[in-house]
Amino acid sequence: METREIHRHAGWLSGLAAVLVMAGCAGTQSVPPSDTLAGSSPSSQPAAAPSAATPPPAPILVAQKYVVKRGDTLTGIASANNCSIADLRTWNKLGTGRLRMGQVLRIVRQQPLPSSGAAGAQAAASDGAAANQATAQATASTASDRQVVKDTKRHSSAVALTWPASGKIVDGFRPGQNRGIQIAGRPGDPVRAAAAGRVMYAGTGLNDYGSLIIVQHNADFLTAYAHNRKLLVKTGDIVRQGDEIAEMGDLDNSRVALLFEVRRDGKPVNPMPYLPSSQG
Template sequence: MLETTRIKRLGCSLLLALLAACGSAPVGPGYYRVERGDTLSKIARSNRQSVQSIARWNNLTNPDSIEVGQVLRVAPPGGAASTSGAVRSNGGNGSASASAAPSQAPANSTSAPPASISLMWPADGTVIRRFDGANSKGIDIAAAPGTPVVAAASGTVVYAGNGLRGYGNLLILKHNADYLTAYAHNRVLLVKEGESVARGQKIAEMGDTDTDRVMLHFELRYQGRSIDPSKALPPR
C-alpha cells in the first residue's frame, strides 16, 4: 500500500513535466531548452545576447510567456551578427560570444511543421473558447454530460488521473517523440496508463470535473510547447 501511494505521488510530480514537454532530447548548437525558473533575460545573459534579439529570432510577441520545455534559438540565424553586437570576452581581446550560430541551423524548432500531425475532433459540441497562447493553451468544447471523448490520433496513454489541479479527470496521450494531446474535465476515464489507443477510439466521457460547466478542454503540444490544435484539425 505504501509503495502504491509513493508511486502515485511520483506520477503526479511527473505530470507537469509531461504537459510541459514531450521529452528531454538534447537540442542543437545555438538552441536552448527552457528550464523551470528561467526568464528570457536570464537566458539572454547566459548566451550573451539581447532579450530583443532572442525574442525576434523566436517570433515571441510576449517575452514573458516562455514555457518549460520550449526550445529557443539563442544564436543569430545563419551565422548573422546579432543586432546587439558581439559581446567581448573578459580578456578584452574582441573575440565573439561563444554562442555564435552554426553554419547550418538544426532542424529542432519550437514551431510545429505545417501538417506534421493530423487530428480528428476529440468530441462533438460547440467550441466556446479558442487557443490564444497566453490565457488559453487549447480549445474548449461544450456539449451534454457524457458526450463521448475520442482519441484525436493514435497513441499511448501516458497519464490517466486527477492529480493536476485545474484539469479534473485528465488523460494525456503521447503520439510520437514530438506530440502530446491532453483531454481535461472528463466525467469518467475509459482507458488506463500504458494502454495503446486508436484514432477515434472512445477514451472518456465529457464532464465538469474541476470546472464550472460541462466541457472538454483539449490541448496539443509540440516539443513541449502549446500550439493551436485547430491548425491540425479538419474544418467544421
C-alpha cells in the same frame, strides 16, 4: 510561467515530463490540510495523508456529487468516501474556510475493471473456431500496438488529428492566456482519441484539469483531454484514432466541456491547424 521541454529520446520519460509540465502550468497551490465543520466554527484535526499521485494499475474514474449537510466535516466526508482531505481540496478548490450547508462537492470514485477471471472462463467455454479467431485478432492487435509504440518514438513536424468531441467551441485558443480549446457538450458525451498513440497519463492528480488523459502520438506531439466525467482508459494503454477514451463532464470546470490541448515539445499550440475544418 516556465515550461519544461519533453525529452526527445525516451518514450516513458517524455510522457512523465509532459505531466510535470502540465502540472507546472496548472498553478497548483499547496494548502495546509484542516478540518472544517458545516454550520459551526472550524476545528483542527490531523489530516489524512494525500493520495498517491501515481494512478492505480487499472482505474476507471467517475465524478459524483455530494451535498454538504449540517454537521459535516471534511474528515467525515473523506472517511465516508474512502478519500483524503487533500483529495477533497484538490477536486473542489477548497480554501481554509468552513463548509456550507447545501454546498455541492465533487467526489471522484474508482471503479474496478471486470476481472480477468470472468473473461478467462468465458474464453475457455468458447469453441475452437471462436478461440482461433480470438487468437488471430490478438496477434494482429499486438503487432499494431507495437507499431503505435514505435511511432511515439519517432520525430515528426506535424500530426493529423480528428475532432475529439462534437459540440460548439465555447473557448478558443489564446496564446499566453489559455492552453487549448473548450468544446461544449452534455454529461456523458463521448470523448475520442484525436489520433493513435499511447496513454501517458490518466488520472486526477493535476489541479485545474479535473479528470485528465494525456496521449503521446510521436516524439514531438501529444494531446490532452481534461474535465472528464469518467475515464475509460488507463496509463499505458494503446489507443486508436476515434477510440472512446472518456465521457465528457465538468470536473474542475465551470461547465460541461472538454478542454482539448495540443502540445508540441511540451508547449501548448493552437489545435485548430491540426484539426479538420469541420467536425463532420
